[in-house]
Amino acid sequence: MRDRLRQLWLCYRLQLKILLISPFEGFLGIVFPLMFATATLMVYAVNGDEAAMAYAGLGAAVMGVWTSVTVSASTLLNRERFAGTLELLVAAPTPFSMVLMPITTAMATVGLVSVGITLVWNRLVFGVQLQIQNWLLFVLSVLAATVTIAMFGFLLSVVAVRYRTAWALGASLEYPGWLLCGFVVPIALLPVVLHPISYALAPTWAVEAMRIAAAGGNPWNELTVCLALGLGYAAFAAFLGVRLIDSARRNATLALT
Template structure:
């Protein structure tokens, strides 16, 4: 078995096992789908006041993707702390498999739960609020949703590494959840945000993924937005890999891996 095949098998097994854990977890699984429905409902109730079907479709599509962001940010920020509290962090670091190869499938599984919520939310929007999506290209729309899922998973990978030294890392993810809805343009256009925060929006890959989805729905060309989205996702992964190696080396050198 080649090294590449071994790595692919390890990623798949870790992803599959983590996904099973999340789906049977009352919080990560069931509430990971219910919470996005609550948020989408609140968003559409606000937009319904104007009675504009186009605005409802705009908000409904963005509200569906919010579930992926919510599923990843809060859980990923406290991922390594949870492993530390469970007493498994040292085992993962000492295992022959590179530690970062364990984190990526975990955050990808988190994003997959959010992907399920996208489908459920779109159905909910149609049945409860009558939001009708007139999509010019469903394949390109699906490609945009997948790009959002993958890049949010990579952002969660970066967040899990950056937040490892914080005792209350979960609070960091929680503090990013609601601002991310605005910064990524899920519920309001980025053009309506203050000029000072727009660079933050452009640095977030989901912003470009959502724009690609809306462009695909309206019949435009989403390839430019998808390219920027995937490039940012690759940058997140590269930065997380670099920081992860440095943090593990520092923890080993100073004997602080088990510090809580």
């Protein structure tokens, strides 16, 4: 147990260092969603509706976590592949899922930094005041969003293991995620046919929990669904990961060369 925790921590710390000095995944992972949050709030600011601004400002803060994870996680294995380390990771006695999970958690941590920066930016540039009635549950909801998006990234990285141009897949998930998870637009406004997809995404519940906590309500139901979905992603990714990696080894297609 102690060895496992040490491995997870070391892997997380190393990846976080790599991400934070990467201009694309560190700097841009924060600036890109921040500018989209800015564009969104500029639209809301035209009518100057403070309640709507506060609603959008809160959700916009989580956009960065989604971006950091989906864009980076889809290319995670390709990055290892290009670095020539994918075979080493697969051959290591450590279960592959235990290698991927701390990496996607590190990505989500970069997103967590962007949550703080976006909230400060919204306050300074747009005057959006963060009024939180229950800070404990609010912070818990933000952490739930971070962890479950990391698990979604884990699933994404496994699914994209045989996809050579996975970067394009990750980039194309960015906007649909922002829309479907209700970060800046109420889900009720979306076509009904999209609602099941929204509710199958854990961040939808996390953002809802954040808003309920901010308003002083009880977000435990939303948090429970969110965490259950996150666990589901992780279990499915672990199940799929073993099979996909086995298949890649059996067919000698891991390198995709």
